[in-house]
Amino acid sequence: MDIITIGNDSIYGDKMPALENACAVLSQHISDIRNEMSSQLGMDPVEHYLTRIKGEESMREKCVRKGLPVTQESALCVIKDAIGVRIVCAFVDDVFTIRDRLKASGRYEVIEEKDYINHAKPNGYRSYHMILKLPEGFFAEIQLRTISMDTWAALEHHLKYKKEISADSELIVNELKRCADELASTDLSMQTIRDMILEQ
Amino acid sequence: MKILLAEDTVDLNRALTAVLQHEKYDVDTVLDGQQAADHLDVDSYDCIILDIMMPKKDGITVLKELRQKNIITPVLMLTAKAEVEDRVTGLDSGADDYLTKPFAIKELLARVRALTRRKTNYGTDELKYNDLSLKSDSFELGCENTVRLSTKEFELMQTLMINQGRLLGTDYLLEHVWANDDNSRPETVWLYISYLKRKLKAIASSVEITGSSSEGFMLK
Numbered sequence: 001m002d003i004i005t006i007g008n009d010s011i012y013g014d015k016m017p018a019l020e021n022a023c024a025v026l027s028q029h030i031s032d033i034r035n036e037m038s039s040q041l042g043m044d045p046v047e048h049y050l051t052r053i054k055g056e057e058s059m060r061e062k063c064v065r066k067g068l069p070v071t072q073e074s075a076l077c078v079i080k081d082a083i084g085v086r087i088v089c090a091f092v093d094d095v096f097t098i099r100d101r102l103k104a105s106g107r108y109e110v111i112e113e114k115d116y117i118n119h120a121k122p123n124g125y126r127s128y129h130m131i132l133k134l135p136e137g138f139f140a141e142i143q144l145r146t147i148s149m150d151t152w153a154a155l156e157h158h159l160k161y162k163k164e165i166s167a168d169s170e171l172i173v174n175e176l177k178r179c180a181d182e183l184a185s186t187d188l189s190m191q192t193i194r195d196m197i198l199e200q
Numbered sequence: 201m202k203i204l205l206a207e208d209t210v211d212l213n214r215a216l217t218a219v220l221q222h223e224k225y226d227v228d229t230v231l232d233g234q235q236a237a238d239h240l241d242v243d244s245y246d247c248i249i250l251d252i253m254m255p256k257k258d259g260i261t262v263l264k265e266l267r268q269k270n271i272i273t274p275v276l277m278l279t280a281k282a283e284v285e286d287r288v289t290g291l292d293s294g295a296d297d298y299l300t301k302p303f304a305i306k307e308l309l310a311r312v313r314a315l316t317r318r319k320t321n322y323g324t325d326e327l328k329y330n331d332l333s334l335k336s337d338s339f340e341l342g343c344e345n346t347v348r349l350s351t352k353e354f355e356l357m358q359t360l361m362i363n364q365g366r367l368l369g370t371d372y373l374l375e376h377v378w379a380n381d382d383n384s385r386p387e388t389v390w391l392y393i394s395y396l397k398r399k400l401k402a403i404a405s406s407v408e409i410t411g412s413s414s415e416g417f418m419l420k
Contacts, residue, residue, distance in 0.1 A: 185347040188398040
């Protein structure tokens with residue numbers, strides 16, 4: 001039913017069904033990891049996760065922004081987030097466990113990893129980013145983070161597109177950084193409490 | 201740096217005022233306890249020097265009254281040699297230090313410096329240990345990353361940083377960080393130590409907390 005996008009207009013061209021299929025397979029794999037961990041931990045490690053194929057407009061815009069020709073080749077081989085997955089966990093340790101499981105499965109080639117959790121961006125942004133090459137040949141960008149990291153990113157994203165903020169922007173940037181550091185601290189406290197409960 | 205000097209012996213008062221002013225302190229000088237109390241009602245100081253034996257109102261009474269009003273300014277008491285009881289009462293009533301007459305001017309200046317330094321160090325400074333920094337104005341613990349600590353986490357971290365190289369037992373920490381409040385237990389200390397251990401790791405610091413509940417904890 002999603003295959004209607006095939007046509008002359010699609011930047012993904014005739015690869016769209018294969019792309020959607022690869023996305024579904026990846027999604028199923030994450031779901032399997034989630035179920036396995038649920039039975040081991042006795043609690044679901046994943047709060048929610050989203051998969052998406054980058055929209056036509058957004059992908060064309062990105063090609064232009066990067067100075068690339070607007071072609072299927074650019075969209076699928078040069079740009080590496082045609083498939084995007086965001087996995088949001090309740091606890092910070094689960095982020096790393098899921099990362100380890102994905103890598104250990106041997107299904108994917110890890111193209112790039114960025115650990116913005118242990119190495120937060122100067123503005124306070126925290127998240128774990130990975131670019132994987134899927135067995136089907138497509139690339140996928142995986143973002144792993146906790147609920148509080150996700151909440152923070154949502155507000156920061158919202159702010160970025162509010163151009164009119166200027167006078168107080170420094171104050172807001174500093175305050176957002178403070179919130180990120182407080183949330184990170186709370187994440188670690190919650191993790192410590194969970195460890196203490198699980199030990200008993 | 202503003203000092204209130206209350207001393208009823210005119211010659212000594214005059215000499216001390218001159219020396220303190222020479223050291224660039226801003227000095228308000230009074231000759232009895234009542235005047236000292238009046239000044240404290242309208243002005244604030246960085247250090248207060250109080251003689252104990254003064255007309256109208258003695259130094260101990262002035263001290264007790266100012267502490268009751270939550271004035272936390274450091275107080276240096278001046279006492280005569282015989283007044284052991286007064287020195288004890290003075291310290292117990294909230295004095296930070298005392299000096300027995302006769303004293304060397306040099307020592308008085310050193311004590312004033314120590315008392316005023318303590319205030320600035322506790323209020324605004326940043327503590328450092330290896331690659332670690334702890335800011336007391338924002339409770340920010342930082343190395344490569346930064347996190348914000350809660351009040352008790354901050355106080356525990358501060359205690360560990362001030363006592364580097366010394367193992368601090370659970371009882372010591374309960375007494376100094378939690379002031380033995382009714383809800384704190386040895387498990388509380390262990391949990392807060394666990395919080396800090398994780399947070400040290402999360403900011404990518406090389407500093408660790410070593411030890412155990414039974415032998416005590418220290419930074420390494």
